Amino acid sequence: MPDGEDALTTLVGLVREDLEVCNRTIVANMDSPVALIPQLAAHIVAAGGKRLRPLLTLAAARMCGYAGGVRHVNLAACVEFIHTATLLHDDVVDESALRRGLASANAVFGNKASVLVGDFLFARAFELMVADGSLKVLGILSRASATISEGEVLQLVTQNDLSTSEERYLDVIRGKTAALFAAACQIGAVVADRPLSEEMALAEYGMNIGIAFQLVDDALDYAADQAQLGKTVGDDFREGKITLPVLVAYTQGTAEERSFWQRTIEECQQTEADLSHAMDLMAHHNAIRITLDRAAHLAAEAQAKLSLFPDSPFKTSLMAVADYTVSRVR
Template sequence: MAACNRAIVARMDSPVALIPQLAAHLVAAGGKRLRPLLTLASARLCGYEAGHGVPRHVNLAACVEFIHTATLLHDDVVDESQLRRGLASANAVFGNKASVLVGDFLFARSFQLMTEDGSLRVMAILSNASATIAEGEVLQMATQNDLSTPMDRYLDVIHGKTAALFAAACQVGAVVAARPQAEEQALQAYGDNLGMAFQLVDDALDYAADQGELGKTVGDDFREGKITLPVLAAYGAGDETERAFWRRVIEQSSQDETDLDHAMDLIARRGGIEITLQRARHYAHAARDALGVFPDSRLRRLMGDIALYTVSRGR
């Protein structure tokens, strides 16, 4: 990870002063670096041995982080978010135009790294993931404020916006190690299920977390009218008075300052958080089980523990 962080900082450099300034703001905000960590761990699990120079898995881990950071920059502009990882978001500090353009720069950097790697297979996996992320974000916009959104459509949204990059981050670890297709597919399944669990927990935390712990503004999903499982669960189980409330605040976007607290109360009363976390646990266990094709090792157990830890964030 130290080598990956050095690669990230080096590739964020540019003679255009605003780019490294905004990049430094992002680096200072920290973050779990979970996606690049998964690329490094997956490659090591597959026995990848680096040659001379910067190892392939290090550059590809940086590539994965650039794709993720670019999407965050764009998402915060679209969502008009003011906080990211507990600090003012880049768009709040530098403005929307700069955030969008630097996001474009990071996408371009990610494709430079893919090209330098030289593997068409790697490029196919990561470029397909990039397209799927964009599709997921557009699909989320299309379902916004629509309480009739079916569960399958909601799951398609979170697969696109989150799980696809988790899956790709893990899959390329097997590719660089030239492992058999069964191991590549196992890591793809691990990442996909882990990403689904991760996003479900995030959706639950938006209605259950302390803002300081969450690192972003609690209730953002509510204010934006996003359709998430806690809302779908509460709406589906609610009486007519409760459903009328949800239609007003989500579909009609008519909210006052007391509505978020009432929404959180209804979600808690109807078990929306537990329903969401239960489904997240299902995906987390599926992620851990997908690693069963690999011999038992400390690293395999740690990667399984990551999946279970992801769900524990929602407790």
């Protein structure tokens, strides 16, 4: 079974023709007579995302035996538009300067343009859903879109709040990240007209790797260099975001350590030396390893959900993608 980046390379190879059509669909649907729209949309697409979510839709559909046309391709493009729209909005909310190592769209074009083009991409996504003609698909993807927004709002209200429980934190990442992974996988079974049991297995596979993916991202904010992370290291810390590494270090900390977290996370009173000290405390309490071990457990649970499906190159590749989600820092 391929490891790490090899897993994505293998997956791309398996669905290469589908992905090429999907990419053409994405470019065609970014077009608009209002020149700023394709210009800004192209900026974030050019930043080099791995297309992981649409890849999951394509692979899930093929694993389920779909061979009926281009529904899976159009819906994979729809998934990517939803994801890209949320990135544009997130970077405005977070005041991010970098996205995947390049200047974020809001840094280049401004907040107003980023929000409005994000809205345009959401609208395009819904046009693609309607064109598909399936109320079931429309229900799955529209619910996922609403859940993403709920997750982002929940993150906003838990920010700077160290009394946030671990379960509440997991609710945030189920919403803001994992819901779209789950939907992207589930619709692969829907277009192939597979039984509900297979739909649910793929939805749970996607949910588990989505949570694992976000756990690793949250660990990377304290454990990566900027080139690896694609954004400024310590952004979560500076914004006072409540993530599992912070919760572990805080709940296991001494009174003095808790006072440090209260000052830096709750009150956002930070000095230049504080990020380094935060990393030291996390290392002392094994917070990064605990977070990554949790992610690895979820990836294994995701793989177990695929036992329902017969062996195939697509199944093997999806198993490897689960490993990829947690191999990005190993």
